[in-house]
Amino acid sequence: MTKSHFLLSVTLILTFATLTLASSPTKPYPSPYGDDPNSCEPTQFHHKDDSVPLRREVYGGGRIFDITHKYRVDMPSYGSPSGLGEFLWLRESIKNGSLANISEFKMLTHTGTHCDAPGHFYDEYFDAGFDIDSLDLEVLNGPALVVDVPRDKNITAEVMESLSIPKGVTRVIFRTLNTDRRLMWQSEFDTSYVGFTKDGAKWLVENTDIKLVGTDYLSVAAYDDLAPGHLFFLKGREIILVEALKLDGINPGLYSVHCLPLRLPGAEGAPIRCILIK
Ligand SMILES: *[C@@H]1O[C@H](CO)[C@@H](O)[C@H](O)[C@H]1NC(C)=O
Numbered sequence: 001m002t003k004s005h006f007l008l009s010v011t012l013i014l015t016f017a018t019l020t021l022a023s024s025p026t027k028p029y030p031s032p033y034g035d036d037p038n039s040c041e042p043t044q045f046h047h048k049d050d051s052v053p054l055r056r057e058v059y060g061g062g063r064i065f066d067i068t069h070k071y072r073v074d075m076p077s078y079g080s081p082s083g084l085g086e087f088l089w090l091r092e093s094i095k096n097g098s099l100a101n102i103s104e105f106k107m108l109t110h111t112g113t114h115c116d117a118p119g120h121f122y123d124e125y126f127d128a129g130f131d132i133d134s135l136d137l138e139v140l141n142g143p144a145l146v147v148d149v150p151r152d153k154n155i156t157a158e159v160m161e162s163l164s165i166p167k168g169v170t171r172v173i174f175r176t177l178n179t180d181r182r183l184m185w186q187s188e189f190d191t192s193y194v195g196f197t198k199d200g201a202k203w204l205v206e207n208t209d210i211k212l213v214g215t216d217y218l219s220v221a222a223y224d225d226l227a228p229g230h231l232f233f234l235k236g237r238e239i240i241l242v243e244a245l246k247l248d249g250i251n252p253g254l255y256s257v258h259c260l261p262l263r264l265p266g267a268e269g270a271p272i273r274c275i276l277i278k
């Protein structure tokens with residue numbers, strides 16, 4: 001190594017060290033924040049008060065993102081003007097003399113972040129047992145692309161084509177105007193949500209290898225194309241629909257997605273927990 005090479009190396013090392021120091025320790029890298037800095041709470045590395053439960057949207061310093069909505073009484077419910085309402089209550093409580101607190105909940109299987117099985121829109125598939133328990137966990141877990149779609153349209157064939165999603169991509173999460181409008185944070189069901197039109201759904205089925213379709217409101221299909229949209233997706237019994245994902249603060253890009261529905265034989269829908277890992 002010549003003297004000038006040595007000096008250059010030292011300079012590079014010092015520059016790198018300065019950059020590293022400048023970006024830490026208060027700002028986790030990669031940043032857990034997306035476009036909207038208010039949408040995700042920062043990860044708390046040092047949880048001081050352990051008498052208060054720690055609730056997080058982002059884990060591991062920006063590595064794991066929870067893209068599941070919390071079930072809330074004021075979360076929207078398909079077709080309802082007033083939201084989900086009471087769904088969880090204590091059946092037995094310590095205060096009333098029971099040995100333990102035991103809660104019970106009751107809700108539609110298509111509540112909050114959830115997935116659809118082929119039996120949701122095909123009666124013959126329902127009767128034949130194509131329920132949540134028949135969904136392929138390999139489809140629900142693996143590399144996934146989060147894409148931003150144009151904000152001025154529903155997801156039409158033209159929009160799908162313009163996204164140029166390469167062949168071989170099997171899991172795509174579509175982030176739409178629904179996230180910007182924070183529709184999942186408003187209790188009144190909003191029919192103007194963005195979803196797939198029937199030609200958009202048909203285009204996806206015929207021209208891509210996508211098997212997991214994720215969107216950010218209660219239905220993947222736009223309100224006006226509710227049945228035809230679902231019918232195109234579910235006909236081949238290969239595509240799994242994951243709805244009402246929480247994509248606030250999530251940047252488009254490549255992640256690993258992990259989705260696990262409740263194992264409910266006989267049900268055509270189920271609550272699902274989904275996370276993205278960087
Ligand atoms: C147990 O139930 C009581 C009400 O009887 C409630 O105040 C308390 O927070 C519950 N504890 C837990 C651990 O959920």
Ligand SMILES: *[C@@H]1O[C@H](CO)[C@@H](O)[C@H](O)[C@H]1NC(C)=O
Pocket residue numbers: 090091092093096
């Ligand atoms: C406890 O018992 C009272 C009186 O029966 C009842 O009104 C209340 O709802 C009960 N609470 C719980 C948490 O079980």
Ligand SMILES: *[C@@H]1O[C@H](CO)[C@@H](O)[C@H](O)[C@H]1NC(C)=O
Pocket residue numbers: 151152153154177191192193194195222223224225
């Ligand atoms: C999407 O379609 C719905 C009807 O299904 C409509 O109300 C809404 O305005 C459309 N959104 C956009 C951005 O075009």
